Amino acid sequence: MIRWLQVISAAAAASAAVFVFQVKYRAEAIADRTAQLQRQLDSERETLSLLKAEWSYLVQPSRVQELVDRHGEQLGLKPLDPKQLVTIEDLPFRPAGPKSEDKDALAALLEGATMNDKDALAALFDTSGGAAQ
Numbered sequence: 001m002i003r004w005l006q007v008i009s010a011a012a013a014a015s016a017a018v019f020v021f022q023v024k025y026r027a028e029a030i031a032d033r034t035a036q037l038q039r040q041l042d043s044e045r046e047t048l049s050l051l052k053a054e055w056s057y058l059v060q061p062s063r064v065q066e067l068v069d070r071h072g073e074q075l076g077l078k079p080l081d082p083k084q085l086v087t088i089e090d091l092p093f094r095p096a097g098p099k100s101e102d103k104d105a106l107a108a109l110l111e112g113a114t115m116n117d118k119d120a121l122a123a124l125f126d127t128s129g130g131a132a133q
Contacts, residue, residue: 057063068077 071077
């Protein structure tokens with residue numbers, strides 16, 4: 001009886017050791033993957049920083065003005081006229097909705113339409129902005 005207990009204990013100890021080593025190797029693999037991702041992230045941040053610095057150089061007004069002076073005639077560039085700038089109040093209103101004769105013509109086309117089509121048509125011509133009645 002004691003021999004069986006010793007054999008079972010030795011097997012349990014061996015299987016526990018195997019399990020512990022598996023957990024250890026998995027943890028090391030995860031740590032390696034995390035370190036690799038961190039290096040990639042650092043590299044991407046460095047690249048982003050370089051691109052931001054390059055962009056800030058490219059959009060400097062003095063550099064852009066120099067390019068405009070150099071290539072303005074070839075590109076047909078003209079100075080901005082203050083009359084080209086408008087406020088929101090100066091913009092026209094949204095056009096009016098469809099006319100009643102348009103509704104009637106479309107309804108005549110859809111005489112054989114199902115109820116879902118008619119609901120979609122009513123929603124399309126709803127000028128109140130809400131759902132169809």
